[in-house]
Amino acid sequence: MKKVMYLEFERCIGCRSCQAACRECGGHDAKERNYVEYIDFFESRQTFPMMCMQCKDPACAKVCPANAIQITEEGVVLSAMEEKCIGCRNCTFGCPFGIPKFDFEENKMYKCDMCYDRTKYDISPMCASVCPSDAIRFIDHDEMMELRRRRTQMNLIEGKKPSENDKWQYVPEFFGVYSD
Amino acid sequence: MTQFVVKPGVKNLQHDGEKLITTHCCYCGMQCGMHIRVNEKTGKVVGVEPRYDWPVTLGKLCPKGVTAYQTVDHPERITKPLIKKNGKFVESSWTEALDLIEKNFKELQAKHGKDALSVFGGVSMTNEKCYLVGKYARVALGTRYVDYNGRFCMSSAAGGFMKTLGIDRGSTLPWPELEHTDCFFMAGSNTAECHPTTIQWLWKARDKGAKMIVADPRETPTARIADVHLDLKAGTDSALANGLMHLIVKEGYVDEEYVNERCNNYEELKTSVEKFTPEYTSKITGVSVGKLVKAAHIFGRSPRSVVMFARGVEQQSKGVDNVCLYTSMALLRGQIGKFASGVATFTGQGNGQGGREHGQKADALPGYRKIDNPDHVNYVSGVWGIDPAEMPKAGVSAYEMFDEIQKGNIRAMHVICSNPAVSAPNNHYIWDGFKKLDFMVVSDFFLSETAEFADVVLPATTWAEDEGTTTNLEGRVIRIRKVKDPIGDSKTDWEIMKLIAERMGKGSYFNYDNVPQIFEEFRIASKGGKADYSGMTYERIENEDGLFWPCPSEDHPGTPTMFQETFGTPDGKANLAAVDWQEPNENPSDAYPHILTTGRVVFHYLSGTQTRRTDFLMEQCPEPYAEMHPHLASKYALQDGDTVFLETKRGSMSVKARITKAIREDHVFIPYHWGKELSVNKLTNPALDPTSRMPEFKVCAVKLKKA
Numbered sequence: 001m002k003k004v005m006y007l008e009f010e011r012c013i014g015c016r017s018c019q020a021a022c023r024e025c026g027g028h029d030a031k032e033r034n035y036v037e038y039i040d041f042f043e044s045r046q047t048f049p050m051m052c053m054q055c056k057d058p059a060c061a062k063v064c065p066a067n068a069i070q071i072t073e074e075g076v077v078l079s080a081m082e083e084k085c086i087g088c089r090n091c092t093f094g095c096p097f098g099i100p101k102f103d104f105e106e107n108k109m110y111k112c113d114m115c116y117d118r119t120k121y122d123i124s125p126m127c128a129s130v131c132p133s134d135a136i137r138f139i140d141h142d143e144m145m146e147l148r149r150r151r152t153q154m155n156l157i158e159g160k161k162p163s164e165n166d167k168w169q170y171v172p173e174f175f176g177v178y179s180d
Numbered sequence: 181m182t183q184f185v186v187k188p189g190v191k192n193l194q195h196d197g198e199k200l201i202t203t204h205c206c207y208c209g210m211q212c213g214m215h216i217r218v219n220e221k222t223g224k225v226v227g228v229e230p231r232y233d234w235p236v237t238l239g240k241l242c243p244k245g246v247t248a249y250q251t252v253d254h255p256e257r258i259t260k261p262l263i264k265k266n267g268k269f270v271e272s273s274w275t276e277a278l279d280l281i282e283k284n285f286k287e288l289q290a291k292h293g294k295d296a297l298s299v300f301g302g303v304s305m306t307n308e309k310c311y312l313v314g315k316y317a318r319v320a321l322g323t324r325y326v327d328y329n330g331r332f333c334m335s336s337a338a339g340g341f342m343k344t345l346g347i348d349r350g351s352t353l354p355w356p357e358l359e360h361t362d363c364f365f366m367a368g369s370n371t372a373e374c375h376p377t378t379i380q381w382l383w384k385a386r387d388k389g390a391k392m393i394v395a396d397p398r399e400t401p402t403a404r405i406a407d408v409h410l411d412l413k414a415g416t417d418s419a420l421a422n423g424l425m426h427l428i429v430k431e432g433y434v435d436e437e438y439v440n441e442r443c444n445n446y447e448e449l450k451t452s453v454e455k456f457t458p459e460y461t462s463k464i465t466g467v468s469v470g471k472l473v474k475a476a477h478i479f480g481r482s483p484r485s486v487v488m489f490a491r492g493v494e495q496q497s498k499g500v501d502n503v504c505l506y507t508s509m510a511l512l513r514g515q516i517g518k519f520a521s522g523v524a525t526f527t528g529q530g531n532g533q534g535g536r537e538h539g540q541k542a543d544a545l546p547g548y549r550k551i552d553n554p555d556h557v558n559y560v561s562g563v564w565g566i567d568p569a570e571m572p573k574a575g576v577s578a579y580e581m582f583d584e585i586q587k588g589n590i591r592a593m594h595v596i597c598s599n600p601a602v603s604a605p606n607n608h609y610i611w612d613g614f615k616k617l618d619f620m621v622v623s624d625f626f627l628s629e630t631a632e633f634a635d636v637v638l639p640a641t642t643w644a645e646d647e648g649t650t651t652n653l654e655g656r657v658i659r660i661r662k663v664k665d666p667i668g669d670s671k672t673d674w675e676i677m678k679l680i681a682e683r684m685g686k687g688s689y690f691n692y693d694n695v696p697q698i699f700e701e702f703r704i705a706s707k708g709g710k711a712d713y714s715g716m717t718y719e720r721i722e723n724e725d726g727l728f729w730p731c732p733s734e735d736h737p738g739t740p741t742m743f744q745e746t747f748g749t750p751d752g753k754a755n756l757a758a759v760d761w762q763e764p765n766e767n768p769s770d771a772y773p774h775i776l777t778t779g780r781v782v783f784h785y786l787s788g789t790q791t792r793r794t795d796f797l798m799e800q801c802p803e804p805y806a807e808m809h810p811h812l813a814s815k816y817a818l819q820d821g822d823t824v825f826l827e828t829k830r831g832s833m834s835v836k837a838r839i840t841k842a843i844r845e846d847h848v849f850i851p852y853h854w855g856k857e858l859s860v861n862k863l864t865n866p867a868l869d870p871t872s873r874m875p876e877f878k879v880c881a882v883k884l885k886k887a
Contacts, residue, residue: 010405011383013372013373013376013401015372015373015782016243016800017240017241017242017243017245017246017376019243019796020243020246020247020796020797021241023796024228026193041840041842042810042839042840042841043842044399044404044840044841045401046401117193118193121191121193122191123193124230124232129230129232129239130239130240130241130242130245132241132376132377132378132379132380133376133379133380133383134380134384150387
C-alpha cells in the first residue's frame with residue numbers, strides 16, 4: 001500500500017456520506033465504523049470526520065487479552081477476529097481516539113479496516129472515494145506532505161508573516177494516517 | 181451499448197458474481213456518476229461503486245447518492261395496480277385498473293368537456309418521459325391542464341434567465357471550470373447540503389485563493405467559510421442585489437465595454453440602483469454596511485466570478501426579479517459567456533433542467549417552444565401528427581390547478597412522478613382539492629402521501645429499471661442506463677402513458693416499443709427550438725461524457741459555454757434588470773412576529789417519498805425540527821429539544837426546537853421533507869410570482885409558543 005489516508009478537518013461539510021459509504025464496503029456488515037461530529041452545533045455548523053488512525057503500535061491491540069486484533073503486513077489494524085474476541089471491550093476504552101465500536105448483539109468489537117478489500121489493490125476506501133468536500137482523501141505520501149505545507153505557502157502569498165504571538169496559526173493543521 | 185463505462189487506468193472494485201452498470205444518481209440536479217452493483221445470479225441491486233472518471237463529480241457522492249440504490253428492491257415498492265374500494269386499496273390487475281381509468285376519464289370528459297382532466301407531472305424522470313407527459317396530456321387526453329412540480333422548484337430561474345439572457349440554461353458554464361474561478365457570489369443556496377458534490381470544485385478554487393460571498397439568513401457550511409457572509413433577511417434579495425450594483429456602478433467596477441456592446445437598459449439600471457445606498461440597503465436587508473461594501477469590492481475586483489443562486493432567491497413572490505437582478509450583477513462585470521465565469525442556478529431536481537424544456541409546463545412545447553406562438557404549435561403538431569387546431573391552449577400553473585379544482589373545472593387528475601400533498605404550499609388547500617376530485621390516478625413506485633388520496637395507483641418503475649437521458653444542472657445531457665428489469669407488475673411511466681393513450685383511442689400517436697424510439701421523436705420535436713437536442717445520439721452522449729445543449733446537428737460539438745458571442749434575446753443583447761425592491765407577500769406583524777423559512781437537509785430529497793424509506797437517512801434525520809437562534813428561543817423559554825408550536829395564517833405544527841447561533845435571530849427554519857402532521861408546507865404561503873407562478877415557500881410570518 002503506497003497511499004495514505006489524509007484528513008483535512010475544516011473541509012468537512014457534515015454530510016455524513018463517509019458513514020453511508022462505510023456501510024457499503026464489503027465485509028462491513030452494513031455498519032459504519034467512522035464518525036462525523038459537530039464541534040459545537042450551538043456555535044456553528046462545523047463538523048469533522050474521525051476515523052481509525054491505524055496506529056503503529058495500536059493501544060486497542062495492546063490491551064486485548066485475547067490477541068484478537070490483528071495487524072496486516074501493510075500496517076492496517078483490523079477488527080477483532082470473531083473466533084478470538086471475548087467481548088471484554090478493553091479495546092473500546094483503550095483507544096485514545098474512541099474509534100472501536102462494540103456490537104452488543106454479536107458481543108464483538110468492530111472497527112475501520114481502511115476498506116482493506118479495496119486498499120490492498122490501491123483502490124480508494126469508500127469514505128475517501130465519496131467524500132464530496134475532499135475532507136477525507138486517499139493520496140500518495142508525497143502529495144500529503146505537499147498539502148501539509150500549503151497553508152504556509154498561501155499565507156506567504158498573501159503577504160502574511162508569522163509573529164511571536166500568532167505563529168501557531170501558520171502551523172499546518174492537517175495530518176495524514178498512514179501505515180508505512 | 182456498453183453497460184459498464186470506465187476510462188483506461190481507472191480502478192474499480194469488482195466483486196465476484198457481480199456486474200457493474202454505469203449510470204447516474206436519481207436524486208438532485210448534480211446527477212452524480214455512479215456504477216450500480218448487480219448480483220448476476222439474483223439480478224438484484226446490491227450496492228454502489230464510485231464512478232471516479234465522471235468529469236463532473238469524480239466519484240463523489242452525498243449520503244443520498246450512496247444509498248440511492250436501496251430504493252430499487254425496497255420491500256415497500258408497489259408492485260401491482262391498486263384500486264381504492266371502500267376507502268382501502270386493493271391489489272388489482274392492469275386490465276381492471278385501466279378499465280376503471282378509461283371509464284372515468286371518458287365519462288368525465290363527456291360530461292364536463294375535454295379540460296375536465298388534468299396532468300400533474302414531475303421532473304425527477306428522464307427527458308424521454310418528461311417530453312411524453314406534455315404529449316400525453318395534450319394528445320392522449322386532449323386537455324389544456326398540464327403542469328409540473330418544477331413550478332415549486334426552479335421556474336423563477338427559468339423566468340429570470342428568459343427575461344435577461346433570452347435562453348434558460350441553468351448554468352452558462354460547465355461545472356469543472358468552477359475550479360478556476362476567482363470569486364463566487366452565492367445567494368440562497370445551501371450548497372453543502374443540497375448539492376454536496378459541488379463543494380469539491382468550490383474548495384479546490386478556495387485552495388487557489390478564490391473568494392466567496394454568501395447571502396443567506398442561515399450560516400450554512402459555505403457561509404461559515406465565506407469571506408463575507410451577507411446574513412440578509414429572507415425575502416430581501418432584490419434590495420441586496422440593487423445595493424451591490426449601486427456600489428459596483430459607483431466604484432467603477434462595471435465592464436463598460438461589455439455592457440455597451442452586449443446589454444440593454446444600462447441607463448435604466450443606473451437610475452434604479454441609485455437610491456440603494458449601502459445605508460438604505462442595510463436598513464431593508466439587515467446586512468451591515470461594512471459587509472455590503474466589502475462584498476462589492478471583492479466581487480468588483482475579481483477578474484473571473486460566478487454568480488450562483490438557488491431556491492432561496494427563487495421561491496419568493498419576487499423570484500423572477502431576484503434572478504434578473506443577480507444575473508445583472510454578472511452582466512455588469514462582463515462575466516457571462518467567458519471561461520470560468522458566468523451565472524448558474526443549482527437545479528434542484530434530477531432532471532429539473534431537461535424536464536422544464538420539453539412541454540410539461542402549462543404554456544410550453546418541446547424545445548422551449550411556446551404554446552401561444554402559432555409557428556411553434558404548427559411545428560410540434562407536425563411532429564406529433566395532429567391538426568394544429570387540436571392543440572389545446574395554455575393551461576395554468578401547478579398551484580393554480582388546485583384553484584381550478586375548487587372552481588369545479590378540473591374533475592380528474594393524473595399525478596406522475598410528484599408528491600404535491602407534501603411539496604405544494606398551503607397543504608390544507610391541496611388536500612382539500614384532492615378530496616374534491618371525482619377521480620384521481622397516481623403513478624408512483626411508493627405509496628406517497630399524494631397516492632393515498634388516489635382512486636387508482638399505478639405501479640411505476642424506479643430510475644434503475646428504465647433507460648433514457650437526463651439533463652444535469654450544467655445543461656449536460658447524460659445517459660441513464662437500465663440496471664434491471666422492473667419488479668413485479670410495475671411498468672415504466674412511458675408504458676403507462678402509452679396504455680392510457682390506447683384506451684383513450686389515441687394509441688397510434690404513442691406507438692413506441694422502446695425508449696430510443698421516444699428519444700428519436702423527441703430529438704425532432706426539439707429541433708430548431710432554443711433547447712435543441714437534435715444532434716445528440718446515445719452513442720455520442722456516451723462517448724463524449726455527455727453533451728451540452730444546444731446541439732443542433734450530429735457534427736455540432738454541443739455548447740458547454742453559453743452566450744459567448746450573443747444572447748438568446750431577439751436583438752442578441754442581454755436585458756439588464758431595472759427593478760425596484762418589493763417586500764414579500766407576508767411580513768412579520770404583532771400577531772405573527774417572526775419569519776419562517778423552509779429548505780432541505782442533506783439526508784432527504786424533496787417530499788421524502790424515497791429518502792424517508794432509506795434506513796441510513798432516517799437514522800440521521802428522522803423528523804423535521806425548528807432551527808432557531810438561542811436569542812429567539814430564550815424569549816419563549818425554549819431549550820434545545822423542547823417542542824415548539826408554530827402557527828401561520830394557514831396552518832400550524834409542533835416540532836422540536838434545535839438551537840444554534842448559525843441562523844438570524846429573527847428567523848425560524850424548518851425542513852420540508854415530511855408529510856401530514858409533520859409537513860411544514862401546511863404553514864407556507866402560496867403567494868405566486870407574477871411571471872413564474874412560483875409560490876413563496878421561503879418567507880412567511882409565524883408565531884411561536886412553547887408546546
